[in-house]
Amino acid sequence: MVSPMHMDKLVAWDTLRPPQTMVSGIVTDVEGNPLSGVHIKLESTGSGTISKLDGSFRIQAGTNDMLVFSILGFRTLRVPIAGRVVVNVQLEEDVTQLGEVVLNAGYYSVREKERTGNIATIKAKTMEKQPVGNPLAAMQGYLSGVNIVQSTGVPGGGYDIEVRGQNFINGVSDPMFIVDGVPFGSQSLGSFNVSGQILGGNISPLNAIDPNDIESIEVLKDADATAIYGSRAANGVVLITTKKGLAGKTQFRANVSSTLGRVSNFLDLMNTEQYLEVRREGVVNDGFGAFLDDPAFDFVWPDIKSWNNSRYTNWQKVLLGNTAYRNKAQFSISGGSEQTQFLISVSHQKETTVFPGDANYKKTSVHSNLNHHSNGGRFKINLSTIYTHENNRLPRTDFTNKAYSLEPNAPTLYDEEGNLNWEGNTWDNPLASLEEEYQVATNTLIANAMVSYAVMPNLELKSSLGFNKYRLDSYRTLPSSARNPALGLTPQNYSSLSTNGSERQSWIVEPQVHWTKRWGRTKFDILVGTTFQQETTEQLIQRGTGFPSNSLLENLAVAETLEVLQDSDSEYSYNAVFGRLNLNLVGRYILNLTGRRDGSSRFGPGRQFGNFGAVGIAWLFTEETLFRNSSLLSFGKIRASYGTTGSDNIGDYRFLDTYNVTGLDYDGSAILEPSGIFNPSFGWEENKKLEVALELGLFNDRFLVNSSWYRNRSSNQLIGIPLAATTGFSELTGNFDATVENSGFEVDVRTTNLQKKNFKWSTNFNITVPKNKLMKFDGLESSTFANRYIIGKPLSIVKLYNALGVDPEIGIYQFEDYNEDGEINSSGDRQWVEDFAPKYYGGLGNTISYGKVSLDFFWQFKKQRAYNELRFISVPGARGNVPVRLLDRWQQPGDVKPVQMATAGLSLGEDTGGLQRRSNAAVSDASFIRLRNISLNYKVPTLANGLDINVYLQGQNLLTFTNYSGPDPEQPSNTRLPQLRQITLGLQVGF
Template sequence: MNTNRISLFLIFYVLFNLFQSETIYAAYHDRLTQSMVQGTVTDTEGIPLAGVSIQVESTNRGTITDIDGTFNIQAGPNDALVFSYVGFTPQNIPIDGREVLMVQMEENIAQLGEVVLNAGYYTVSQKERTGNIATIKAETMEKQPVGNPLAAMQGHLSGVDIVQNTGLPGGGFSIEVRGRNSLSGAVDPLFIVDGVPYGSQSLNAARVSSEIIGEGISPLNAINPNDIESIEVLKDADATAIYGSRGANGVVLITTKKGKSGKTRFDARVSTSMSKVSHFLDLMNTQQYLEIRREGVQNDGLGDLLETSDLDLFWPDIKSWDNNRYTDWQEKLIGGTAYRNNAQLSVSGGGEATQFLVSGGYLKETTVFPGDANYRKATLHTNVNHRSDNGKFKINLSTDYAREDNRLPGADFTLQAYSLEPNAPALYDDEGNVNWENNTWDNPMAALEEKFRAKTHTFISNALVSYEVLPELELRTSMGFTSYRLDTYLTNPSSARNPSFGLTPQSYSNLTSNASQRESWIVEPQLNWKKSWEDFSMNVLLGGSLQQENSQQLVVRGRGFPNNGLIENMAAAETLEIVSDMDSEYRYSAVFGRVNLNYVNRYILNLTGRRDGSSRFGPGKQFGNFGAVGLAWIFSEEALFGEKSLLSYGKFRASYGTTGSDNIGDYRYLDTYNVSGESYGGTTILEPTGIFNPEFGWETNRKLEASLELGFFNDRLMVNTSWFRNRSSNQLIGIPLAATTGFSELAGNFDAVVENSGIELDLTSVNIRTEGFRWSTNFNLTVPRNKLVEFEGLESSALSNTYIVGEPLTIVKLYNALGVNPETGLYEFEDYDGDGNISNPGDLQWVEDLAPALYGGLGNTLTMGNITMNVFFQFKKQQSYNTFRFDATPGFRGNIPVELFDRWQQPGDIGPFQRASSGFTSVQDRGYYQERSNAAISDASFLRLRNISIDYKLPTIENGLDINIYLQGQNLWTLTDFKGPDPEQPSSTRLPPLRQLTLGLNFSF
């Protein structure tokens, strides 16, 4: 047996060397007769075209044009060069012995077949796609001064709703692709970076940083937007079913930039930005505030106390503070200017066989808060692409590394900026110390004594290796590895608290640290077979996936430090508590396939299927089957539509299929416990977090879509409309349990169905195209609808106060406000249950939906000579909580919106706000109910100038240096009737998104 193997090996070795020898000789002979051909490629106006693909006909030899349109390629005197570029008519030009070529390409935007989209495991042309794939390219993202890829996508893609959670650097974003599918609240899509799944969930520990950074540090901040070539969002069943169990909420594919053949090229980008809060609330001044406060004391029957010193400690704003003092706390605490400095340098180039790209970036960003808080990020992106001389073997290696260091104060100053009394004392005394004003207030500057720091290290790598076994058969394997480490800590020194409490470092000061890490590897072998006949072509893909992910998190709190100078040294703590200790493993395997059939480039059938296995389910429930069918008919190719038809392109497509979700966390089917952070008799206490239930399995999402794509006037006007309906069943829900059970909830599948439906419209047009001026427009609109179709046993469950069958998942149940009683001066509400009292839940029957009714974006690009201007508007129609969600009763301590000054004062008054109250007695106050009524909801629709950029390209210098100067603005202007901090981020506890202005310079040579 061993002899046979050796013989076979020797035969293979000899044949391989003979083959290689012939190949090398043939290549050597060809090169003896070849010479270097150079030239320049321009459009009809003489403007150089960069990135034009040039290939020697019938060979694998090719290159692309440089930034100035020039190229160099080795070719024989009798060869022909094929020039192709998206939006231009391809040209085939014989060399005829020439060494210099001047090529002029004619614009033809009708080349939809040349627009290639990334569909994950395969690529597809825009013309022949059967699925719904939205895309945003590098040229659009580069126009926006943002640090997170999700920020660059806001408003640009139909069916994709993205909201920024905080204006602080490093903060997160929420993203929904075609609505909320699950009652569990899991809405994040699957993120794939260069073929590698990437976890978007923060490893932040709530007890460490929730007050300052919202939902947590976003892992997507590690991906530099300047390193991204394109982002594709897969939405319907045809596009997502090949990802099976992880495609229910959509798939976001991020493709980073790669090197291109040609001379070595250096590209540099430097920019500086200034940012400020775009909108301040209209609050009361000192006179208005004190008038309301004193009136509230009188209304509560405590007017006599205004003449004594008995309550000076509780009413210093009325009694002891300077009644003529006024401070604009919004200006003081969140009115600063944040600066962002960004620099990036990349080197790229290579020959016909090997191309490379190395890119490094550095960003530093400050905040609008007082103090020296800042965020720093350093990134490194590399890519190497190689193919053998015969083009059979290919390998692509891509790596991304990012290091982030976020240093913020211990608390967000936003709430204090909105609520501090206008006559509050000065922040510092005459000697520059924190002023406690005889211990009568909590000085906001004390938060600067607290420190929050988050350090992250992110590494993403991918290797894609392929070999052409036969002319129609390719074997390839994708291998990826990701590592994400987050280390955060939050200090709470005694010096940050009012001295009246008598706290010392030994009795109070504490440090809480969070050390978290997530590592994942994946291997995906694939076999791709393509075959074409005269009128028919077939593409078959078979593959498998093996993935393992390990996560660890350790949260430790140290208490009792000798002094606050040692508070960052955990070893100096008197006691240590383990707040949380988590170690989990997730394993995933799958087989998948795709069959694509194309008849006469007109009728297309696409079949995809996948079988997944997940360790997140118990035995017998671990595997699930998913699949989809997609159809497309390019009816504009029919004989009915001739060359003179106004309709230049028409396609109808439809798809139906199933995807799933295992996005429920690890070990949910087991009894699970967690360290509580407390102890009993010196023994650490474990608290139950999950109850055993091996019966729950996959959620299933059935997706249906129909779409019509039309092109008019030689595709100068493109209109794409889509209707979709997704139904997610077998819902994984955590049902709250009684405290006597010892468990907080029971996770399981329930007979509940959630439906998301809607219409999407995408429009692009070339309005003007003359020799010196171009104007193009893009527009997208989404009209979504969400509905709980059915939920068996909802009325008797603990969720009956949250959901209603037939209503969206995004509803809130509220009291119905009837205004102010003109005789009593108190708010009144509808008594739904007729018991004579306003109660919860009996009278919480008014329903409002907080999901957007429609959203979209409108962009225009204008080019005149070397100047290009882009203007992009984002719009949304929605309702949201207004400021009265937090303040509905005038007279309480703390500043409030000036609208509340129009309050009831005496019997017979008709006004929108009830009488003032000090909040210091048990006198009836119905502000609590008003804050939970429909009066706290208002229209939050808006039209926002999301981005504007002006780019000027200087004439190319003789040595090949190209310089671009640009000015960019982000969130510059918002048209809205909403009176809260921001219509998209209405919370008064978080910093809203900032207005930014950026000046930058790009140069390459």
């Protein structure tokens, strides 16, 4: 029942609404082609609809209302209804329509033209042109200030991401991820104890989000953009917004594609003749040459004496040279009325690897969205869910290291009977590892509900409710059959099973009040809200050994010995109050104030709460009379921001006494050992952010440039302070008086080069020049961090020996003795400093369209240094293949060579090869320019009314220009598969 007082309010509300009538029409461009997806809104209420494929629309409106037609790439058009029931309009193309681009800032949205903070964005149309399975892969190179590196080319692997550098010495550098308003943990729950070398435990949870389901990704970088998220935003915020349904005729879309992937670059290794030459030479140099002719010692060097010395196998092609296939199908259905819209999308993909065997990765994802508003638009609700199941079945061993190191004359993989060949027990057959099994299954659920109600036209109450569940189950088997039978291993004395069962679950509730007031061209905006969040994590890692037979290997219950390697659970509670005040004076002076008071369960009593906030200002100087009629300068804005965010990225329960299960047992009982010591006095880390920026638009916004300078200073660093072994604890968590500074320049450029009737060409470019340094660290020289960090240098440095080359008389690597003590040791002689952080990075992309054909290509570049192949092997002569560059070695006194004399590793003495691997000789330029992706799309002429067909060809990592001698300059490792070169053929159908 409605009270008389409330009834009066409802009547008052209704009197604000003019008489309604149904208005219809068709939206076309100036050439008469229908435009679908055009937003048609009522200026008075903000409610609206979207044009259909044939350009038609229908909307309930007042007879004296104003319709606003808008879509990217066309000028916004305001049309009075003036009593009409049919309104047909034509939209003129616009170069950029900067003022109409709306960015998601999380709790609110803002027009790009009016933003006071730094928000980088990538849209669906860019991500859809890349054959990738992880959102981070689609972002690589596109966003200034965002450095993303793929950790492995194996399906399901992870990515490392930094937004404006590493802020904290001992903390997590990942930004905060939010998917449709729900915080999403990006940290893997995998374990190296189970996954081993293949993924190293780095299984990206973000694989659960299909890039084709994403509408946009925004990255919040400066204080003004991030402070409203408080402590969770110290490393930046990544907002992922998924697609939603559109009003109009029900539409069905299908997208099927097939991808081929191969390793793009192999190392230049020695052939059999070269390998045996340096191998024999190494044995002789070590003083064992006489034994080479003694048959009794043939077992010591089978590669020289027993194997076929004329055989050559390119193990890189055998173990890494297969073609990986990825087949993907996605189907979606969407539509709805003016008040209710829906979307349901289902996708499935299967991907294989370049390794031998039948390993594969499967992913099935379901995304749904329901959007509804009441008649008049006062009540709104949006429901969004993502559910993904992944099943990753890979070989436990990454064959990359074997491919680089197996002897070129190694035996064949199979004997004449088709069994694994052990060649008289003289080698470990690499394919034996295929007998091992590794499998990981993950289930991810992300659900969000956004409910709002307009109490008055300018006052809105809303609340976001989110739930996220991430479950990972993996196991690894090591059967005795995966080892040489001559070793006499049996299931009873060798076979083992390791399992990992992990789960992370969280919920969040965020009630909010939003009030807006306009006085002419002046606008006042206030947002106030609160956050309640809780997250729980559980992980159980077990290992069973000794099984009756290998057929029972997947049953832990029959294991003779069962160890608990890790049994942990934690709970994280978070509460906050936040607010935003935005003042826009006459469309040219903008003030934005944001603040948040955070409470975290990761700190002790009295330290749980912290206050964070920021101020952002902007001056749109082209709105001044002086610039309004400029033919050159069409847009100009100066903006600045300053504020603080915090960080509690230290893990749960670190201020309490904690214990771990050791995995050992005492008289049948598990043993607990102390792992953490009570310290309630440490508190929040703090990151102070400052930014100044200039944004310009020239030639009617055909040329847009956004340049910014930033400086972030992170202090009160939370660090694990090492303790003496006599205390029984490895470290004590506490705040150090240390400060890390990240500063730099970012430039983003967008240009429209040509725009004719059927031809368009646009370019986008970005570059980041970052700088990181440790400004302050009290007591560094006397701490255990003295060998890792230097005041005034970046956190990314490594200390190395200074290589002086090869002594031409004795043929041994020489190094600088910094402390002049007559010895080369790590305590005083590793003083050469190398920085592995990029000097600058960015990307250059072009989009060219002619008629129904469009071509997109994007180049990524990076200036950096990295370890080369000498990091992994620097001396020839030992068993195992090596790079051919090591053939240029010292052989006799007087030789001036870059490589020392060959050695088989049999002689005692100083390991100069090991010193060389830890010297500056093992570092070289790893800069590159890479054709990150290319996409060719052809829109098939319409065969039937409403039928939309597109055929596309896409490529990823097709070309790389670099002087780096390793397999991949972006991923310098000899143990992990480099990222693959991929080509995709696909078909999109819609009707």
